[in-house]
Amino acid sequence: MRIEMLSATRRAIGLTLVSVVLIGAVAAYAVSKHVWAQGQLAELEPRYARLIGLEASAAAVDAALTQRRALLARHAYLASDDVARAGSDAQQRAREAFSKAGLQVSSTQVLPAKAVEGFDRIPVVLRLEGDLTALQSALVVLPGQAPTLFMDAFNVQNTGMPRPEGAQRLSIQVNLFVLRVRQ
Numbered sequence: 001m002r003i004e005m006l007s008a009t010r011r012a013i014g015l016t017l018v019s020v021v022l023i024g025a026v027a028a029y030a031v032s033k034h035v036w037a038q039g040q041l042a043e044l045e046p047r048y049a050r051l052i053g054l055e056a057s058a059a060a061v062d063a064a065l066t067q068r069r070a071l072l073a074r075h076a077y078l079a080s081d082d083v084a085r086a087g088s089d090a091q092q093r094a095r096e097a098f099s100k101a102g103l104q105v106s107s108t109q110v111l112p113a114k115a116v117e118g119f120d121r122i123p124v125v126l127r128l129e130g131d132l133t134a135l136q137s138a139l140v141v142l143p144g145q146a147p148t149l150f151m152d153a154f155n156v157q158n159t160g161m162p163r164p165e166g167a168q169r170l171s172i173q174v175n176l177f178v179l180r181v182r183q
Contacts, residue, residue: 087113103129
C-alpha cells in the first residue's frame with residue numbers, strides 16, 4: 001500500500017510539474033505576443049495620427065487642390081488639348097497681341113513640342129516689325145494671356161537709318177513657348 005501511495009504521489013508531483021511548465025509556457029507565449037503587439041501599435045501610432053490629421057484637414061486639402069488646378073489651367077493647356085491645337089492657339093493669340101499693340105507680324109512658326117517635367121513645351125517664334133512704343137505695349141499685355149505665353153528670348157535690331165522726326169523702326173524676333181500638361 002505504501003508503494004501504491006508513493007507511486008500516486010510521484011504521479012501527482014509529475015502531473016503538477018507538467019501543469020506548471022505548461023502554464024509557464026502559455027504565459028511566456030502570451031507575454032511575448034503582448035510585447036510584439038505593443039511594438040506594432042507603437043510603430044503604427046504615428047501613421048495613424050498622420051491619417052487622422054489628413055482626414056481632419058480634408059477640406060483644406062480639397063481647397064488647395066482646386067486652387068492648384070485653377071492655377072494650372074491659368075498657365076498651361078490641359079492634357080485633353082491636342083499639342084497641335086495648343087500650338088496653333090498660342091500662335092494665334094501671340095499674333096493678335098502683337099498686332100493689337102501696333103507691330104506688323106511678318107512671320108510666325110510653331111516648332112515641335114519637347115517633353116519637360118510633366119509638360120509638353122511648345123515653342124512659337126514670331127518675327128515682327130514696328131517701333132519701340134508698340135513693342136513695349138505688347139510686352140505689357142503679354143503676361144495677361146491665358147494660358148500663359150512664356151517668353152524664352154527676344155532679339156531687337158534697328159532697321160534702316162535713324163530718323164529724327166519719327167520713331168526708329170525695329171526688327172524683332174520673339175521666342176515664346178506655352179505649356180501643355182502631359183498625360
